[in-house]
Amino acid sequence: MCRCCSAPMPIGGHWKCGCSEDVLTITGVLQIGKPDSKIVSGTKKSCALHNLPLETLDPDAMRRRFPVFSLDDDEVALLDPQGGYLRPEVAVMGHLKLAASDGAALHFGEKVTAIEPGDHGVTIVSDTGRYTAGKVIVATGSWIGELVPALRDHAVPIKQVVSWYQPTDGFVTMPQRMPVFIRDEGENGSFFGFPAIGVDGVKVGRHAHFREPIDPNQSNPVVNDKDTDLLDSFIRRRLPAAAGLRVRSTTCRYTMLPSEDFLLDLLPNDKRIVVASPCSGHGFKFTSVVGEILADLALEGGTALPISAFSFAAMDRFLAARAA
Numbered sequence: 001m002c003r004c005c006s007a008p009m010p011i012g013g014h015w016k017c018g019c020s021e022d023v024l025t026i027t028g029v030l031q032i033g034k035p036d037s038k039i040v041s042g043t044k045k046s047c048a049l050h051n052l053p054l055e056t057l058d059p060d061a062m063r064r065r066f067p068v069f070s071l072d073d074d075e076v077a078l079l080d081p082q083g084g085y086l087r088p089e090v091a092v093m094g095h096l097k098l099a100a101s102d103g104a105a106l107h108f109g110e111k112v113t114a115i116e117p118g119d120h121g122v123t124i125v126s127d128t129g130r131y132t133a134g135k136v137i138v139a140t141g142s143w144i145g146e147l148v149p150a151l152r153d154h155a156v157p158i159k160q161v162v163s164w165y166q167p168t169d170g171f172v173t174m175p176q177r178m179p180v181f182i183r184d185e186g187e188n189g190s191f192f193g194f195p196a197i198g199v200d201g202v203k204v205g206r207h208a209h210f211r212e213p214i215d216p217n218q219s220n221p222v223v224n225d226k227d228t229d230l231l232d233s234f235i236r237r238r239l240p241a242a243a244g245l246r247v248r249s250t251t252c253r254y255t256m257l258p259s260e261d262f263l264l265d266l267l268p269n270d271k272r273i274v275v276a277s278p279c280s281g282h283g284f285k286f287t288s289v290v291g292e293i294l295a296d297l298a299l300e301g302g303t304a305l306p307i308s309a310f311s312f313a314a315m316d317r318f319l320a321a322r323a324a
Contacts, residue, residue, distance in 0.1 A: 023091055024086050025087075026082065027084045028079050028180070030181040031181075032069070033075060034074055035076055039184040052082070055078070059076075083180060085194055107126075111127045112125065112140065113125050137294050148273075150267070154315065157215075157216045158253065161252075163203070165235055165243060165246050167201055169241035173195050179195070200248055202239065205231065206230060208260075258319060259314075262282070263312065264290065264297070274294055276294055289305070293307055
Protein backbone atom coordinates (compact mmCIF):
# COMPACT_ATOMS: atom_id res chain seq x y z
CA MET A 1 0.00 0.00 0.00
CA CYS A 2 1.34 3.40 -0.97
CA ARG A 3 0.13 5.81 1.70
CA CYS A 4 2.34 8.51 0.20
CA CYS A 5 -0.49 9.36 -2.21
CA SER A 6 -3.46 6.98 -2.01
CA ALA A 7 -4.30 3.32 -1.58
CA PRO A 8 -2.96 0.98 -4.29
CA MET A 9 -5.09 -0.83 -6.81
CA PRO A 10 -4.32 -4.23 -8.37
CA ILE A 11 -4.09 -3.68 -12.12
CA GLY A 12 -3.37 -6.66 -14.37
CA GLY A 13 -0.83 -8.32 -12.12
CA HIS A 14 0.69 -5.01 -11.01
CA TRP A 15 0.34 -3.05 -7.79
CA LYS A 16 0.22 0.64 -8.64
CA CYS A 17 0.33 3.47 -6.16
CA GLY A 18 -1.73 6.60 -6.58
CA CYS A 19 1.27 8.18 -8.32
CA SER A 20 0.75 5.57 -11.11
CA GLU A 21 4.10 3.99 -10.27
CA ASP A 22 4.43 0.19 -10.33
CA VAL A 23 5.76 -1.07 -7.00
CA LEU A 24 5.16 -4.82 -7.25
CA THR A 25 4.66 -6.91 -10.38
CA ILE A 26 3.41 -10.48 -9.91
CA THR A 27 5.16 -12.90 -12.26
CA GLY A 28 5.40 -15.93 -10.01
CA VAL A 29 8.75 -17.12 -8.68
CA LEU A 30 10.45 -20.37 -9.70
CA GLN A 31 12.83 -22.22 -7.39
CA ILE A 32 14.81 -24.65 -9.57
CA GLY A 33 17.17 -27.48 -8.70
CA LYS A 34 17.46 -31.13 -7.77
CA PRO A 35 14.71 -32.32 -5.38
CA ASP A 36 17.17 -32.62 -2.48
CA SER A 37 18.88 -29.28 -3.13
CA LYS A 38 18.80 -26.65 -0.41
CA ILE A 39 16.65 -24.23 -2.38
CA VAL A 40 14.03 -26.79 -3.46
CA SER A 41 13.79 -28.72 -0.18
CA GLY A 42 13.84 -25.52 1.87
CA THR A 43 11.08 -23.95 -0.22
CA LYS A 44 8.87 -27.03 0.21
CA LYS A 45 9.34 -26.98 3.98
CA SER A 46 8.64 -23.26 4.22
CA CYS A 47 5.49 -23.43 2.11
CA ALA A 48 4.19 -26.41 4.08
CA LEU A 49 4.91 -24.66 7.38
CA HIS A 50 3.11 -21.46 6.37
CA ASN A 51 0.38 -23.09 4.22
CA LEU A 52 1.46 -21.26 1.07
CA PRO A 53 0.46 -22.33 -2.46
CA LEU A 54 3.12 -24.15 -4.44
CA GLU A 55 3.17 -26.04 -7.73
CA THR A 56 5.80 -28.64 -8.66
CA LEU A 57 6.82 -28.79 -12.34
CA ASP A 58 8.97 -31.49 -13.92
CA PRO A 59 11.15 -30.76 -16.99
CA ASP A 60 8.37 -31.63 -19.44
CA ALA A 61 5.91 -29.32 -17.70
CA MET A 62 8.52 -26.55 -17.65
CA ARG A 63 9.10 -26.89 -21.40
CA ARG A 64 5.37 -26.46 -21.98
CA ARG A 65 4.73 -23.67 -19.47
CA PHE A 66 8.00 -21.72 -19.40
CA PRO A 67 10.08 -22.70 -22.45
CA VAL A 68 12.82 -20.14 -21.76
CA PHE A 69 14.19 -22.45 -19.02
CA SER A 70 16.33 -25.52 -19.68
CA LEU A 71 16.10 -28.17 -16.95
CA ASP A 72 18.05 -31.39 -16.56
CA ASP A 73 16.03 -34.59 -16.36
CA ASP A 74 16.70 -34.92 -12.62
CA GLU A 75 15.65 -31.37 -11.77
CA VAL A 76 12.32 -29.88 -10.72
CA ALA A 77 10.91 -26.38 -10.45
CA LEU A 78 8.65 -25.09 -7.70
CA LEU A 79 6.32 -22.27 -8.71
CA ASP A 80 5.20 -19.73 -6.12
CA PRO A 81 2.29 -18.05 -7.92
CA GLN A 82 2.22 -15.10 -5.49
CA GLY A 83 5.81 -14.02 -6.11
CA GLY A 84 7.16 -11.30 -8.35
CA TYR A 85 9.56 -8.38 -8.39
CA LEU A 86 9.65 -5.01 -6.65
CA ARG A 87 10.90 -1.66 -7.92
CA PRO A 88 13.11 -0.59 -5.01
CA GLU A 89 13.52 3.02 -6.10
CA VAL A 90 9.76 3.58 -6.12
CA ALA A 91 9.33 1.79 -2.78
CA VAL A 92 12.15 3.77 -1.14
CA MET A 93 10.67 7.05 -2.33
CA GLY A 94 7.32 6.00 -0.89
CA HIS A 95 8.96 5.20 2.45
CA LEU A 96 10.74 8.57 2.48
CA LYS A 97 7.51 10.42 1.76
CA LEU A 98 5.74 8.54 4.54
CA ALA A 99 8.55 9.25 6.99
CA ALA A 100 8.57 12.95 6.13
CA SER A 101 4.80 13.19 6.45
CA ASP A 102 5.09 11.66 9.93
CA GLY A 103 7.63 14.30 10.97
CA ALA A 104 10.96 12.63 10.22
CA ALA A 105 13.89 14.90 9.38
CA LEU A 106 15.67 13.44 6.35
CA HIS A 107 19.40 14.10 5.91
CA PHE A 108 21.12 13.32 2.61
CA GLY A 109 24.81 13.44 1.68
CA GLU A 110 25.84 13.48 5.33
CA LYS A 111 28.40 10.88 6.42
CA VAL A 112 28.07 9.36 9.89
CA THR A 113 31.51 8.96 11.41
CA ALA A 114 30.77 7.63 14.92
CA ILE A 115 28.07 6.49 17.33
CA GLU A 116 28.82 7.52 20.92
CA PRO A 117 26.75 6.14 23.82
CA GLY A 118 26.55 8.51 26.78
CA ASP A 119 24.76 9.04 30.07
CA HIS A 120 22.07 11.18 28.47
CA GLY A 121 21.52 9.29 25.22
CA VAL A 122 23.29 8.06 22.12
CA THR A 123 25.07 10.66 19.99
CA ILE A 124 25.37 10.30 16.23
CA VAL A 125 28.44 12.12 14.97
CA SER A 126 28.47 13.15 11.31
CA ASP A 127 30.78 15.22 9.15
CA THR A 128 28.44 18.18 9.65
CA GLY A 129 27.03 17.87 13.15
CA ARG A 130 26.07 15.90 16.27
CA TYR A 131 22.63 14.50 17.11
CA THR A 132 21.59 12.90 20.40
CA ALA A 133 18.68 10.46 20.66
CA GLY A 134 17.26 8.05 23.19
CA LYS A 135 17.45 5.12 20.73
CA VAL A 136 19.43 4.64 17.53
CA ILE A 137 19.02 2.11 14.70
CA VAL A 138 22.24 1.38 12.81
CA ALA A 139 21.53 0.00 9.32
CA THR A 140 24.46 1.31 7.30
CA GLY A 141 25.05 -1.57 4.91
CA SER A 142 28.65 -1.85 3.76
CA TRP A 143 29.82 0.57 6.48
CA ILE A 144 28.25 -1.16 9.45
CA GLY A 145 31.56 -2.65 10.58
CA GLU A 146 32.99 0.87 10.88
CA LEU A 147 30.23 1.93 13.28
CA VAL A 148 29.62 -1.31 15.20
CA PRO A 149 32.98 -2.69 16.41
CA ALA A 150 31.45 -6.11 17.16
CA LEU A 151 30.89 -6.56 13.41
CA ARG A 152 34.17 -5.14 12.18
CA ASP A 153 35.69 -8.55 11.39
CA HIS A 154 32.45 -10.22 10.33
CA ALA A 155 30.32 -7.91 8.15
CA VAL A 156 32.31 -8.11 4.91
CA PRO A 157 31.32 -6.05 1.84
CA ILE A 158 31.79 -8.12 -1.31
CA LYS A 159 31.57 -7.51 -5.03
CA GLN A 160 28.33 -8.53 -6.74
CA VAL A 161 27.95 -8.44 -10.53
CA VAL A 162 24.76 -8.63 -12.59
CA SER A 163 24.29 -8.57 -16.36
CA TRP A 164 21.44 -7.86 -18.77
CA TYR A 165 20.87 -9.66 -22.08
CA GLN A 166 18.73 -8.90 -25.10
CA PRO A 167 16.89 -12.22 -25.60
CA THR A 168 16.93 -14.13 -28.86
CA ASP A 169 13.24 -14.86 -28.25
CA GLY A 170 11.50 -11.81 -26.83
CA PHE A 171 8.13 -13.59 -26.57
CA VAL A 172 9.09 -16.25 -24.00
CA THR A 173 11.05 -13.79 -21.84
CA MET A 174 8.19 -11.34 -21.26
CA PRO A 175 7.13 -10.99 -17.59
CA GLN A 176 3.80 -12.68 -18.41
CA ARG A 177 5.68 -15.80 -19.59
CA MET A 178 8.91 -15.86 -17.59
CA PRO A 179 8.74 -15.85 -13.79
CA VAL A 180 11.49 -14.48 -11.60
CA PHE A 181 13.74 -17.40 -10.66
CA ILE A 182 16.36 -18.74 -8.28
CA ARG A 183 18.36 -21.74 -9.45
CA ASP A 184 20.47 -24.08 -7.32
CA GLU A 185 23.58 -25.14 -9.26
CA GLY A 186 25.05 -27.27 -6.48
CA GLU A 187 28.78 -26.67 -6.05
CA ASN A 188 28.55 -23.81 -8.55
CA GLY A 189 26.32 -21.81 -6.21
CA SER A 190 22.91 -20.33 -6.85
CA PHE A 191 21.87 -17.98 -9.63
CA PHE A 192 18.93 -15.60 -9.86
CA GLY A 193 17.23 -13.75 -12.66
CA PHE A 194 14.38 -11.60 -13.90
CA PRO A 195 12.36 -11.53 -17.12
CA ALA A 196 12.82 -8.85 -19.75
CA ILE A 197 11.90 -5.68 -17.87
CA GLY A 198 12.44 -2.46 -19.77
CA VAL A 199 14.91 -1.92 -22.59
CA ASP A 200 17.88 -3.84 -21.15
CA GLY A 201 16.29 -7.29 -21.25
CA VAL A 202 16.79 -10.32 -19.01
CA LYS A 203 18.85 -9.80 -15.84
CA VAL A 204 20.94 -12.57 -14.20
CA GLY A 205 23.49 -12.85 -11.42
CA ARG A 206 25.06 -15.37 -9.07
CA HIS A 207 24.40 -15.01 -5.36
CA ALA A 208 27.59 -13.61 -3.75
CA HIS A 209 29.34 -13.86 -7.15
CA PHE A 210 33.03 -14.75 -6.39
CA ARG A 211 32.85 -13.49 -2.77
CA GLU A 212 35.57 -10.92 -3.39
CA PRO A 213 35.94 -8.45 -0.49
CA ILE A 214 35.83 -4.79 -1.47
CA ASP A 215 36.57 -1.48 0.25
CA PRO A 216 33.23 0.33 0.70
CA ASN A 217 35.04 3.67 0.78
CA GLN A 218 36.30 3.18 -2.77
CA SER A 219 34.34 3.11 -6.00
CA ASN A 220 32.90 -0.30 -6.86
CA PRO A 221 35.39 -2.45 -8.78
CA VAL A 222 34.93 -2.59 -12.53
CA VAL A 223 33.36 -5.60 -14.21
CA ASN A 224 35.99 -7.84 -15.79
CA ASP A 225 36.04 -10.77 -18.23
CA LYS A 226 35.95 -13.34 -15.44
CA ASP A 227 32.74 -11.78 -14.15
CA THR A 228 30.97 -11.74 -17.51
CA ASP A 229 32.26 -15.18 -18.56
CA LEU A 230 30.53 -16.67 -15.51
CA LEU A 231 27.16 -15.11 -16.34
CA ASP A 232 27.46 -15.65 -20.10
CA SER A 233 28.08 -19.34 -19.52
CA PHE A 234 25.13 -19.66 -17.16
CA ILE A 235 22.58 -17.97 -19.40
CA ARG A 236 23.69 -19.94 -22.47
CA ARG A 237 23.24 -23.25 -20.63
CA ARG A 238 20.14 -22.51 -18.59
CA LEU A 239 18.17 -19.85 -20.49
CA PRO A 240 19.20 -20.27 -24.13
CA ALA A 241 16.27 -18.24 -25.49
CA ALA A 242 17.43 -15.32 -23.35
CA ALA A 243 21.11 -15.62 -24.28
CA GLY A 244 21.35 -12.91 -26.89
CA LEU A 245 23.61 -9.88 -26.81
CA ARG A 246 24.90 -8.91 -23.36
CA VAL A 247 24.04 -5.21 -23.29
CA ARG A 248 25.08 -4.14 -19.80
CA SER A 249 26.85 -5.32 -16.66
CA THR A 250 27.33 -3.55 -13.37
CA THR A 251 28.88 -4.04 -9.95
CA CYS A 252 26.94 -3.61 -6.74
CA ARG A 253 27.61 -4.77 -3.17
CA TYR A 254 26.54 -7.42 -0.73
CA THR A 255 27.42 -7.16 2.95
CA MET A 256 27.90 -10.74 4.09
CA LEU A 257 27.96 -12.13 7.59
CA PRO A 258 29.69 -15.52 8.03
CA SER A 259 26.35 -17.36 8.19
CA GLU A 260 24.85 -15.28 5.34
CA ASP A 261 21.89 -14.57 7.65
CA PHE A 262 20.55 -11.23 8.80
CA LEU A 263 21.60 -9.69 12.08
CA LEU A 264 18.66 -7.90 13.73
CA ASP A 265 19.32 -7.34 17.42
CA LEU A 266 19.97 -4.96 20.26
CA LEU A 267 23.66 -4.27 20.84
CA PRO A 268 24.60 -6.61 23.70
CA ASN A 269 26.33 -3.97 25.82
CA ASP A 270 23.88 -1.14 25.09
CA LYS A 271 20.18 -1.85 24.54
CA ARG A 272 19.65 1.69 23.26
CA ILE A 273 21.36 0.74 19.99
CA VAL A 274 19.56 -1.48 17.46
CA VAL A 275 21.74 -3.14 14.83
CA ALA A 276 20.60 -4.33 11.39
CA SER A 277 23.33 -5.95 9.30
CA PRO A 278 21.22 -5.58 6.93
CA CYS A 279 20.12 -8.41 4.68
CA SER A 280 23.45 -9.95 3.58
CA GLY A 281 22.38 -9.80 -0.04
CA HIS A 282 19.09 -11.59 0.48
CA GLY A 283 17.22 -8.75 -1.13
CA PHE A 284 15.03 -5.73 -0.80
CA LYS A 285 11.96 -7.94 -0.55
CA PHE A 286 12.34 -8.27 3.23
CA THR A 287 12.22 -4.52 3.87
CA SER A 288 8.70 -4.39 5.29
CA VAL A 289 9.15 -7.07 7.92
CA VAL A 290 12.69 -5.91 8.77
CA GLY A 291 11.33 -2.40 9.31
CA GLU A 292 8.62 -3.75 11.61
CA ILE A 293 11.20 -5.70 13.62
CA LEU A 294 13.53 -2.72 13.97
CA ALA A 295 10.66 -0.47 15.06
CA ASP A 296 9.65 -3.06 17.69
CA LEU A 297 13.21 -3.31 19.00
CA ALA A 298 13.64 0.46 19.18
CA LEU A 299 10.25 1.27 20.69
CA GLU A 300 9.53 -1.81 22.80
CA GLY A 301 12.95 -3.35 23.40
CA GLY A 302 11.81 -6.61 21.81
CA THR A 303 9.53 -8.11 19.18
CA ALA A 304 6.98 -10.90 18.99
CA LEU A 305 8.39 -11.92 15.61
CA PRO A 306 10.78 -14.94 15.66
CA ILE A 307 14.26 -13.39 15.28
CA SER A 308 16.41 -15.53 17.59
CA ALA A 309 18.28 -16.90 14.55
CA PHE A 310 19.32 -13.35 13.65
CA SER A 311 20.90 -12.35 16.96
CA PHE A 312 24.45 -11.65 18.11
CA ALA A 313 24.20 -14.86 20.15
CA ALA A 314 23.32 -16.87 17.03
CA MET A 315 26.24 -15.32 15.16
CA ASP A 316 28.58 -16.22 18.03
CA ARG A 317 27.31 -19.81 18.03
CA PHE A 318 27.88 -20.08 14.28
CA LEU A 319 31.43 -18.75 14.60
CA ALA A 320 32.18 -21.13 17.49
CA ALA A 321 30.82 -24.13 15.58
CA ARG A 322 32.83 -23.21 12.49
CA ALA A 323 36.01 -22.87 14.54
CA ALA A 324 35.49 -26.21 16.33
